[in-house]
Amino acid sequence: MDPLTWTGSLSALNPVLFGLAALFALAVIVQIVSSLFLSDAAVAFGTDGVAIGPGGLYGASERAVRWLFLAIVALLVIYLVAGAILPRGPGGIIGAAARRFIPVGIALVVTFALSVTFKRKLGLYGKLFDSTIGMIGFAMVMFWVYTALFSDMIVANDVLSQIGQMKNKAPGTPVPDGTGWYLFGGDHLGRDVFSRMVKGSQIVIEIAPLATVFAFMVGITLGLPAGYYGGRLDTVLSFLANLILAFPVILLFYLLVTPEIVTTGLPQFMAVVLFLFPLIFLMVLLDSRFYVQPARRNLMIAAVVLIGGWLYLSLISTPDTRVSFLPQAIDLFDVPSNILIVFVSVVFVNSPTVFRIVRGITLDIKTRDYVSAAQTRGERPWYIMLWEILPNARGPLIVDFCLRIGYTTILLGTLGFFGLGLSPESPDWGSTINAGRKLLTIAPHPAIVPALALMSLVLGLNLLADGLREESLKD
Amino acid sequence: MLKFLLRRLLTMLLTALCLTFIVFYLTNLPPNLEKVAKSELGARISDAEVESWLQKYGYDRPLLVRYGEWLGVAPGWTGEDQGVSIGRCFDRGADPAAASRYCGILQGRWGFSTVFKDHVGTIIGTRLTLTGILMFWVMVMMVPIALLIGILAGMREGSKLDRSLSTFSIITSATPEYVSGVVLIVVFTSSMVGLKWFKGTATSAMDGATFDNFFLPVLTVALYGIGYIARMTRASMTEVMTAQYIRTARLKGVSFRNVVVKHALRNALIAPFTVIMLQFPWLLNGVVITETLFNYKGFGWTLVSAAGNNDIQLLLGCSVVAVFVVLVTQLISDIGYVFLNPRIRIS
Numbered sequence: 001m002d003p004l005t006w007t008g009s010l011s012a013l014n015p016v017l018f019g020l021a022a023l024f025a026l027a028v029i030v031q032i033v034s035s036l037f038l039s040d041a042a043v044a045f046g047t048d049g050v051a052i053g054p055g056g057l058y059g060a061s062e063r064a065v066r067w068l069f070l071a072i073v074a075l076l077v078i079y080l081v082a083g084a085i086l087p088r089g090p091g092g093i094i095g096a097a098a099r100r101f102i103p104v105g106i107a108l109v110v111t112f113a114l115s116v117t118f119k120r121k122l123g124l125y126g127k128l129f130d131s132t133i134g135m136i137g138f139a140m141v142m143f144w145v146y147t148a149l150f151s152d153m154i155v156a157n158d159v160l161s162q163i164g165q166m167k168n169k170a171p172g173t174p175v176p177d178g179t180g181w182y183l184f185g186g187d188h189l190g191r192d193v194f195s196r197m198v199k200g201s202q203i204v205i206e207i208a209p210l211a212t213v214f215a216f217m218v219g220i221t222l223g224l225p226a227g228y229y230g231g232r233l234d235t236v237l238s239f240l241a242n243l244i245l246a247f248p249v250i251l252l253f254y255l256l257v258t259p260e261i262v263t264t265g266l267p268q269f270m271a272v273v274l275f276l277f278p279l280i281f282l283m284v285l286l287d288s289r290f291y292v293q294p295a296r297r298n299l300m301i302a303a304v305v306l307i308g309g310w311l312y313l314s315l316i317s318t319p320d321t322r323v324s325f326l327p328q329a330i331d332l333f334d335v336p337s338n339i340l341i342v343f344v345s346v347v348f349v350n351s352p353t354v355f356r357i358v359r360g361i362t363l364d365i366k367t368r369d370y371v372s373a374a375q376t377r378g379e380r381p382w383y384i385m386l387w388e389i390l391p392n393a394r395g396p397l398i399v400d401f402c403l404r405i406g407y408t409t410i411l412l413g414t415l416g417f418f419g420l421g422l423s424p425e426s427p428d429w430g431s432t433i434n435a436g437r438k439l440l441t442i443a444p445h446p447a448i449v450p451a452l453a454l455m456s457l458v459l460g461l462n463l464l465a466d467g468l469r470e471e472s473l474k475d
Numbered sequence: 476m477l478k479f480l481l482r483r484l485l486t487m488l489l490t491a492l493c494l495t496f497i498v499f500y501l502t503n504l505p506p507n508l509e510k511v512a513k514s515e516l517g518a519r520i521s522d523a524e525v526e527s528w529l530q531k532y533g534y535d536r537p538l539l540v541r542y543g544e545w546l547g548v549a550p551g552w553t554g555e556d557q558g559v560s561i562g563r564c565f566d567r568g569a570d571p572a573a574a575s576r577y578c579g580i581l582q583g584r585w586g587f588s589t590v591f592k593d594h595v596g597t598i599i600g601t602r603l604t605l606t607g608i609l610m611f612w613v614m615v616m617m618v619p620i621a622l623l624i625g626i627l628a629g630m631r632e633g634s635k636l637d638r639s640l641s642t643f644s645i646i647t648s649a650t651p652e653y654v655s656g657v658v659l660i661v662v663f664t665s666s667m668v669g670l671k672w673f674k675g676t677a678t679s680a681m682d683g684a685t686f687d688n689f690f691l692p693v694l695t696v697a698l699y700g701i702g703y704i705a706r707m708t709r710a711s712m713t714e715v716m717t718a719q720y721i722r723t724a725r726l727k728g729v730s731f732r733n734v735v736v737k738h739a740l741r742n743a744l745i746a747p748f749t750v751i752m753l754q755f756p757w758l759l760n761g762v763v764i765t766e767t768l769f770n771y772k773g774f775g776w777t778l779v780s781a782a783g784n785n786d787i788q789l790l791l792g793c794s795v796v797a798v799f800v801v802l803v804t805q806l807i808s809d810i811g812y813v814f815l816n817p818r819i820r821i822s
Contacts, residue, residue, distance in 0.1 A: 028639065035635050062635075239486070243493055246805070248756060248797045250763045250775075254782035254790075255498065260506035410651040417653045417764065418779065433653055437768060441675055444661040451654040459649035466645065 008092025134467015219354025547579025625708020
């Protein structure tokens with residue numbers, strides 16, 4: 001089989017794309033420069049003397065930017081769709097990759113079609129589809145979420161199997177036995193870079209959002225009372241938060257994740273404490289709301305304690321470590337201990353920042369009239385914190401949640417980059433970048449592919465947060 | 476003000492003590508000490524030998540006492556090994572009576588690095604100088620660019636310029652150092668792209684920094700910070716530009732340029748100052764990644780090799796420096812904020 005080129009038989013379109021891109025860049029520059037110098041004068045008037053829009057050089061460049069952008073997007077869609085339809089050879093690498101990502105494409109189209117149709121009924125989520133930035137960010141994030149979900153269908157080759165002849169081979173090299181190609185090339189051990197990138201997304205998508213949820217639970221459970229009560233509690237908790245924040249993150253990771261520390265069971269004891277917070281949070285949440293209906297409350301709390309407690313015990317108890325007390329038979333799942341440790345350290349690093357944000361918002365909101373009204377009504381403090389203050393703090397918290405997932409992704413990458421926690425064979429992006437960086441000048445693709453993947457996910461989350469912030473500020 | 480300063484200094488001291496104690500505790504956990512013993516005596520020694528070695532070298536005493544010794548508030552231990560006197564404060568075989576009783580961080584005795592075979596104080600001194608050079612150029616590059624971007628973007632909110640610059644700052648703040656470093660190395664040094672403008676390592680920059688061996692690491696560290704500081708500056712600038720006094724100035728007929736330069740700029744720069752100062756801990760992080768990636772043997776590289784090789788004394792020294800930098804920048808940012816913003820009065 002022949003090696004694939006990037007665009008295959010669609011390469012006739014390449015000069016058109018490059019031409020359009022150059023024109024687009026030129027138009028953007030013209031627009032920016034002209035907006036600086038001819039700011040207010042450039043308005044075009046219709047025949048009846050009514051202003052119809054920006055005119056002159058600025059107006060022309062604005063129209064050019066819009067149409068050129070649409071043309072470039074259309075061309076890119078042609079590349080992807082045609083590549084996915086064409087047989088694998090002529091579609092080029094992009095086509096072949098698009099073909100592998102067909103399930104993701106279908107899922108994305110369905111998500112967007114449904115969301116845009118019903119966007120008026122979907123609250124803040126629906127409003128996201130009014131902002132271009134938000135939609136682009138959402139698409140990038142969902143792309144990786146669906147990739148993680150369908151990763152078993154997308155991967156072309158096994159992520160661990162090594163083929164000797166494929167070491168550091170360029171993107172598009174066919175596999176020796178003729179079954180396919182290494183779309184994005186082979187790494188220093190002859191493994192498929194494309195498949196490892198796809199599988200790597202799974203690790204990030206599994207850990208980052210969940211770790212952020214846990215960090216938020218810890219931050220909210222401690223930040224609300226610190227802000228609401230103030231006083232000595234606030235002083236102590238803030239001091240502790242500042243203590244953790246003053247720690248250089250990398251030093252903390254090195255101290256927590258090295259094998260010597262792991263054998264002492266310290267990270268697991270931290271897990272025991274940190275993972276308790278979601279349970280406490282849920283119990284206080286339900287108790288404060290339903291304490292006037294004791295029967296219902298008792299039922300709900302019992303359910304939380306039973307189900308949540310079981311999950312909690314299964315999560316923290318891992319056989320053959322310092323924390324293992326649950327019999328195998330009723331242990332629901334075993335998180336590999338190194339994943340658990342990575343998870344714990346990421347939660348630990350993130351929660352003080354969430355604590356500070358929640359505390360700040362609480363300090364601001366507790367002076368509002370509706371809080372005084374609730375206090376006058378005789379509501380209990382926890383009810384006010386969780387059912388009056390927290391819902392009103394949701395805007396900034398949702399925005400920060402998106403940003404923080406991105407930050408957690410960066411932290412996971414950092415851990416992988418220093419070879420901490422995750423096994424060196426694991427296909428996660430940080431470890432792959434770390435493995436590929438030694439040969440950057442000879443074979444850049446093993447490092448650059450996961451690097452760009454990680455960047456696109458974090459960028460998507462940041463854009464999503466920006467879109468959400470814009471839309472949540474509108475009401 | 477004085478009372479505020481005093482309280483801040485006390486909190487700082489307490490924080491530093493707590494943090495160094497945590498690091499001390501974590502690096503002196505039994506498995507770490509066992510590793511030290513094994514690296515001294517060979518990997519195949521029995522548990523009993525480990526035990527006796529630890530006892531002989533004073534590692535079996537309470538943690539708090541050892542922390543006090545390391546800090547320099549408790550007298551250093553002395554002992555005997557095969558008839559030769561050993562101790563914390565003097566070389567093997569020297570006279571214990573002639574040595575000083577206390578020797579810790581406070582006395583300037585930082586200990587001895589097992590990896591580099593040198594005094595921790597000298598190692599940190601040289602490495603910190605190298606990182607200082609890096610940080611200096613990062614600041615020279617990052618601060619003006621970030622402020623310029625933030626001000627240009629914030630002076631006309633929603634304009635095309637604002638959109639383009641904001642997109643740029645979002646992209647850079649979404650790119651961690653290990654991504655931007657890899658991309659920069661590939662684009663500017665590899666034979667695949669063909670632009671061999673710069674060098675892919677900064678090892679030679681340790682002897683003499685030139686543009687082509689030092690630009691890429693500086694850019695890598697600066698890029699991430701640029702995005703963040705620019706976004707903060709933009710937010711502060713847009714807030715100032717909607718203020719009443721700016722509108723008054725505009726209505727009075729002051730030109731836009733003068734409004735921005737003379738009226739808005741000063742107030743808009745208060746917030747970024749704090750942000751830049753608080754950015755130091757993050758820069759430290761970036762410096763560690765960048766120095767590892769570009770093989771520039773500065774402070775960050777030393778921290779990684781100390782942590783990776785279980786070099787307890789060096790790691791402790793590094794963390795003291797790191798914690799000190801973080802706390803001092805926090806203090807400066809607090810004090811500077813009060814000075815820059817006369818509306819804030821601290822009782």
